[in-house]
Amino acid sequence: MTDIPSVPLPIGFRDVDATAPEACVRCLDCLHQLPAGRAYKARALAALQLVPGCAALDVACGLGDDVVLMVAAGARAVGADCSRTLLAAAQTRHSATAASFQLADAKALPFVSGSFDAVRIDRALQHIAQPELVVKEMARVTRRGGVVLCAEPDWGTFLLGGTHSGVSERIQHDWIRSFQNPWIGRALPDLLSAAGVGELQREEIWLPTHGFAESDLLFGIEDNARKLAAEQPEALDWLEHYRDGEAYAGVLMLISWGRKL
Numbered sequence: 278m279t280d281i282p283s284v285p286l287p288i289g290f291r292d293v294d295a296t297a298p299e300a301c302v303r304c305l306d307c308l309h310q311l312p313a314g315r316a317y318k319a320r321a322l323a324a325l326q327l328v329p330g331c332a333a334l335d336v337a338c339g340l341g342d343d344v345v346l347m348v349a350a351g352a353r354a355v356g357a358d359c360s361r362t363l364l365a366a367a368q369t370r371h372s373a374t375a376a377s378f379q380l381a382d383a384k385a386l387p388f389v390s391g392s393f394d395a396v397r398i399d400r401a402l403q404h405i406a407q408p409e410l411v412v413k414e415m416a417r418v419t420r421r422g423g424v425v426l427c428a429e430p431d432w433g434t435f436l437l438g439g440t441h442s443g444v445s446e447r448i449q450h451d452w453i454r455s456f457q458n459p460w461i462g463r464a465l466p467d468l469l470s471a472a473g474v475g476e477l478q479r480e481e482i483w484l485p486t487h488g489f490a491e492s493d494l495l496f497g498i499e500d501n502a503r504k505l506a507a508e509q510p511e512a513l514d515w516l517e518h519y520r521d522g523e524a525y526a527g528v529l530m531l532i533s534w535g536r537k538l
């Protein structure tokens with residue numbers, strides 16, 4: 278039996294350094310290794326339309342894997358994040374590349390207006406209060422005609438596989454409600470439009486997990502089941518069935534992008 282962490286992952290990502298850096302690193306690494314995680318990220322990268330020598334920014338870059346992919350696509354790419362722990366890991370992991378990293382709050386980016394050709398954010402608006410301020414900042418630092426892109430899950434689409442019951446509904450509900458902005462995915466076009474981004478495009482990509490290990494790493498299933506067991510002991514039976522059965526889960530990723538007007 279594992280200990281229940283004091284902080285659920287979705288709350289940890291709001292302030293990684295002060296909460297659960299190791300769990301956050303494990304979760305990020307898991308997603309970047311999943312074929313479906315790579316697939317939606319590849320689609321987002323293509324939508325940025327990077328050309329050799331262009332300037333690109335990844336806001337809330339985490340461990341910096343997407344920054345390295347932007348460098349590989351020919352961009353002069355910068356990753357910005359508010360976590361010193363994640364940035365230090367990114368710098369160490371990617372020191373052999375031309376990727377650069379900067380400590381920054383996504384709501385007050387330390388870059389000159391219009392200085393990037395392409396700016397992206399991936400799975401971070403779900404954690405940040407007042408996401409509209411972040412998208413406005415992203416548009417501010419993008420040059421006119423440059424691409425601004427957001428990729429976020431919409432937790433209204435979260436599927437928790439396994440036996441359906443009151444327990445599974447509650448585990449699903451508790452997970453969804455631990456996000457700052459659970460329904461951010463469907464809000465992306467409006468946020469971009471309000472920030473002065475036009476010619477909007479949208480794509481939805483299913484992000485599934487298969488088996489207990491990756492489902493749990495990404496969706497905190499065991500933690501939520503064990504917490505619920507304090508109130509409803511049958512949550513432990515549900516967890517056992519889920520773990521021993523054909524465990525799976527998934528969420529829809531929404532990618533929305535356009536050009537700064």
Ligand SMILES: C[S@@+](CC[C@H](N)C(=O)[O-])C[C@H]1O[C@@H](n2cnc3c(N)ncnc32)[C@H](O)[C@@H]1O
Nearest residue numbers: 293337338339358359360381382383399400401
């Ligand atoms: C789920 S991770 C996503 C990381 C990366 N974009 C990826 O796709 O792997 C969320 C990231 O948002 C960062 N973050 C949260 N609030 C932030 C803020 N106000 N400013 C900058 N980064 C923030 C966290 O430190 C974390 O790296």
